[in-house]
Amino acid sequence: MRRKKRFDGLDVLVAERGGALLATAVLLTGSRVAGEDLLQVALERLMRNWSRVQGDKEGYLRRTLYHLAVDRWRLRRRRPEVLAEIEPPGQADGTEALHLRQALIQALALLPPRQRAVLVLRYWEQFSESEAAEMLGCSVGTVKSTASRGLARLRELTAAWALEGAGMNGVGR
Amino acid sequence: MTTDLEEQLTVGMRDEVAGLTFTRDVLGEAARRHRRRTALHRTAFAAGVVGMVGALAAAMTVSTGGAAVSPGPVAERPTATTADTPQLRLAAAAAASENISYRVKVTTTVKDKLPPKDELPEPVSASWVTEGAFDPATATGYLDSPYTGLRPVVAAGFEHERLVNGVRYIGGRDGSAPDNGKIVWSRYPGRQDNLDYDLALRGGLTASANPQELFGALRRAGAKVTETRGGAYHFEVEVKDDPSRGVVDRLVGEVTLGADKRIAKVAYDRTASVTRGEVYTYHLHVVTELSDYGTPVKVKPPAHAHTWPSK
Numbered sequence: 001m002r003r004k005k006r007f008d009g010l011d012v013l014v015a016e017r018g019g020a021l022l023a024t025a026v027l028l029t030g031s032r033v034a035g036e037d038l039l040q041v042a043l044e045r046l047m048r049n050w051s052r053v054q055g056d057k058e059g060y061l062r063r064t065l066y067h068l069a070v071d072r073w074r075l076r077r078r079r080p081e082v083l084a085e086i087e088p089p090g091q092a093d094g095t096e097a098l099h100l101r102q103a104l105i106q107a108l109a110l111l112p113p114r115q116r117a118v119l120v121l122r123y124w125e126q127f128s129e130s131e132a133a134e135m136l137g138c139s140v141g142t143v144k145s146t147a148s149r150g151l152a153r154l155r156e157l158t159a160a161w162a163l164e165g166a167g168m169n170g171v172g173r
Numbered sequence: 174m175t176t177d178l179e180e181q182l183t184v185g186m187r188d189e190v191a192g193l194t195f196t197r198d199v200l201g202e203a204a205r206r207h208r209r210r211t212a213l214h215r216t217a218f219a220a221g222v223v224g225m226v227g228a229l230a231a232a233m234t235v236s237t238g239g240a241a242v243s244p245g246p247v248a249e250r251p252t253a254t255t256a257d258t259p260q261l262r263l264a265a266a267a268a269a270s271e272n273i274s275y276r277v278k279v280t281t282t283v284k285d286k287l288p289p290k291d292e293l294p295e296p297v298s299a300s301w302v303t304e305g306a307f308d309p310a311t312a313t314g315y316l317d318s319p320y321t322g323l324r325p326v327v328a329a330g331f332e333h334e335r336l337v338n339g340v341r342y343i344g345g346r347d348g349s350a351p352d353n354g355k356i357v358w359s360r361y362p363g364r365q366d367n368l369d370y371d372l373a374l375r376g377g378l379t380a381s382a383n384p385q386e387l388f389g390a391l392r393r394a395g396a397k398v399t400e401t402r403g404g405a406y407h408f409e410v411e412v413k414d415d416p417s418r419g420v421v422d423r424l425v426g427e428v429t430l431g432a433d434k435r436i437a438k439v440a441y442d443r444t445a446s447v448t449r450g451e452v453y454t455y456h457l458h459v460v461t462e463l464s465d466y467g468t469p470v471k472v473k474p475p476a477h478a479h480t481w482p483s484k
Binding site: 018022026032101151154 | 179181182183184185186187188189190194195196197199200202203204206207359362363479
């Protein structure tokens with residue numbers, strides 16, 4: 001196939017690392033469909049710049065995912081996901097942590113793209129602040145403040161969830 | 174609380190993507206789009222709406238068996254000549270508008286009912302304007318499309334772009350503090366000879382994309398063009414895209430020529446139906462105005478720009 005000739009090794013890369021890249025894309029966008037679209041665009045960018053990307057192709061893809069998510073994806077989202085249809089636990093039954101995690105993931109989708117990207121870098125990729133800063137092309141201070149704001153927002157959203165006890169609709173700003 | 178929240182967030186992310194697999198051939202689709210883009214770039218007319226109308230005209234002349242007007246040096250560029258069919262006259266107008274500098278203003282209006290004010294975390298744009306200028310001879314131009322709220326996914330683009338002798342810069346808000354108005358610039362690697370100023374026409378991932386792609390699709394779809402009483406050109410086309418992309422586009426509009434017989438305005442209604450995932454149909458009205466042909470375009474690169482995406 002032409003693709004194999006022109007983009008030698010890309011099939012293998014996607015086969016072996018596609019799942020991990022998709023996971024990052026899904027967390028960055030908040031849905032599988034949008035995550036697949038984001039990864040597709042990143043792959044197109046890689047193909048376009050194939051001859052100029054030496055060495056770490058996965059690193060290029062990953063970096064592109066983050067930059068697309070921060071710089072462009074925001075403009076593409078007409079109808080971002082809202083926190084809905086999540087019922088708070090009515091009583092302590094051992095599933096509170098699970099509910100909280102689900103609420104956190106949905107709240108993540110409400111954050112501004114850069115805050116979301118920073119939190120994905122820090123808590124999914126387990127990047128240090130300096131590594132996250134390098135990935136996003138910003139300062140460590142920016143990563144710190146952005147992560148802080150993102151966590152504060154998540155705390156705010158999930159606190160509202162816990163307090164309101166009536167679903168998460170309308171929590172967004 | 175913070176530590177627990179961070180721990181729960183980490184575990185929650187892992188749970189969320191555990192066992193995740195692709196639901197479609199993302200790599201194959203990327204390769205197809207890349208090939209299509211590459212092929213279209215080789216045969217494309219000038220950038221932007223000029224290119225769009227040129228391609229439309231080419232599509233028409235091909236469909237009628239005629240020969241498209243081939244581009245030539247700017248100095249020899251004619252105004253529209255005595256072509257005697259709507260298609261040839263439009264082709265002549267497109268050719269007359271190619272390879273010459275101009276100003277552009279694109280006004281996009283969302284015709285759909287907007288969602289309730291508090292439904293979304295960010296405001297939604299009902300209408301927005303993109304303004305700029307472009308000189309194909311020097312591959313220099315700029316675009317400004319200030320962010321006024323969320324836009325339909327089929328009309329994506331950057332807030333600011335500059336092209337300086339083929340080097341493209343994109344500018345967007347600082348995501349860490351989007352309300353302070355600060356624009357962060359990035360420089361694209363490599364060089365390019367066109368500017369993606371057709372914000373209103375770009376469909377991004379799943380729609381008709383840039384004018385070249387759009388009219389590549391038009392060529393395949395077979396657009397219908399008629400001349401109106403006022404000397405404008407009415408066009409209608411439905412772009413049935415690859416089913417895996419999940420968007421059907423329908424464009425109905427008019428191309429209006431100026432006194433110099435160059436393209437002055439392209440106005441159309443766009444209906445973009447997203448058929449994959451959450452089904453939704455966007456209705457947009459787009460007016461693209463071209464003016465000041467031949468005016469010099471001078472653009473300075475931004476003072477600070479990092480490479481995007483950096484390796």
